[in-house]
Amino acid sequence: MTATTLIPPEVAERVGTVAATASGEVNRREWQRWAVAVKDHNPLWFDADAARAAGYDDVVAPPLYVQYAVLGVTPLDGLRPDGSSGAVSGNLTFPDAPRRMAGGESTTFHLPCYHRDEITMVRTIESIVDKQGRSGPFVLVTWRTTYTNQRDELVAEASTSMIARP
Amino acid sequence: MSQQLYLEDVSVGDALPPLPVTVDETQMFFFSAATYNGHRIHYDKDWARGTEGYDDVLVQGPLQAALLARAVTDWIGPAGRLVTYSAQNRAVAFPGQELVFGGTVTGVREDGDRTLVDLELAATRGDDTLMPGSAVVSLPSRSGGA
Numbered sequence: 274m275t276a277t278t279l280i281p282p283e284v285a286e287r288v289g290t291v292a293a294t295a296s297g298e299v300n301r302r303e304w305q306r307w308a309v310a311v312k313d314h315n316p317l318w319f320d321a322d323a324a325r326a327a328g329y330d331d332v333v334a335p336p337l338y339v340q341y342a343v344l345g346v347t348p349l350d351g352l353r354p355d356g357s358s359g360a361v362s363g364n365l366t367f368p369d370a371p372r373r374m375a376g377g378e379s380t381t382f383h384l385p386c387y388h389r390d391e392i393t394m395v396r397t398i399e400s401i402v403d404k405q406g407r408s409g410p411f412v413l414v415t416w417r418t419t420y421t422n423q424r425d426e427l428v429a430e431a432s433t434s435m436i437a438r439p
Numbered sequence: 440m441s442q443q444l445y446l447e448d449v450s451v452g453d454a455l456p457p458l459p460v461t462v463d464e465t466q467m468f469f470f471s472a473a474t475y476n477g478h479r480i481h482y483d484k485d486w487a488r489g490t491e492g493y494d495d496v497l498v499q500g501p502l503q504a505a506l507l508a509r510a511v512t513d514w515i516g517p518a519g520r521l522v523t524y525s526a527q528n529r530a531v532a533f534p535g536q537e538l539v540f541g542g543t544v545t546g547v548r549e550d551g552d553r554t555l556v557d558l559e560l561a562a563t564r565g566d567d568t569l570m571p572g573s574a575v576v577s578l579p580s581r582s583g584g585a
């Protein structure tokens with residue numbers, strides 16, 4: 274089409290850099306609240322005996338939960354107008370494409386997370402590209418993320434993406 | 440639940456038991472709370488309609504992804520392991536719509552000392568695929584080992 278871009282130059286420059294690092298403690302009550310919000314009553318997340326019978330040391334967090342263990346605290350006055358925090362994605366802003374949607378996620382799980390594991394996330398901006406979809410132009414942002422535990426063991430690695438539309 | 444699935448039970452082409460879910464705004468509220476998600480498109484109807492132009496508030500993409508993963512972890516049983524999981528948001532969903540989460544076995548292969556099962560996944564609404572995905576799982580064998 275044309276050479277127009279929805280990506281501000283100062284945002285484009287951040288490709289390849291670390292967008293965010295965060296750490297947090299895995300908490301049984303928090304992952305159980307997450308699980309019941311998914312109506313996921315898998316005994317591995319709730320019942321230590323069932324988890325041990327399946328080869329774990331104790332109840333484990335649902336694999337997808339690890340991404341939420343590192344979420345920080347955002348003062349409400351610091352939220353974007355749309356209410357989102359942006360902290361975990363590196364506060365990338367696209368003034369010409371303010372409507373944001375989760376794109377996709379692809380995760381490899383290496384180890385389970387237990388109560389009180391300390392998880393560190395490092396998220397790198399892999400790419401930011403203009404795209405043309407059926408409903409018009411959008412920006413696709415892709416991050417690569419690693420999650421390690423307090424023993425420096427790699428727990429999970431993920432590729433996640435976000436779509437921003439005008 | 441918790442009946443164990445074994446490798447010997449699985450063949451390419453098998454379908455996972457479909458998981459039908461109609462998300463309501465209570466579930467959306469609790470999911471946003473559990474994920475510390477303040478995004479207005481999930482609870483502020485004026486914002487969702489007026490500012491973003493949607494018909495209603497939107498079911499969270501990560502909730503759909505979690506439900507699609509639940510269809511897998513329910514199926515593989517406690518001794519199964521989720522090795523990789525991938526899902527892409529293709530279309531929005533609104534509360535009150537019946538979504539069906541399911542998948543198909545696309546491969547069974549050796550990987551060192553374990554056997555992996557490849558799955559193609561989808562969250563659908565009627566004939567629409569809202570969220571295609573894939574997963575790799577490991578399953579125990581009836582002869583012992585995983």
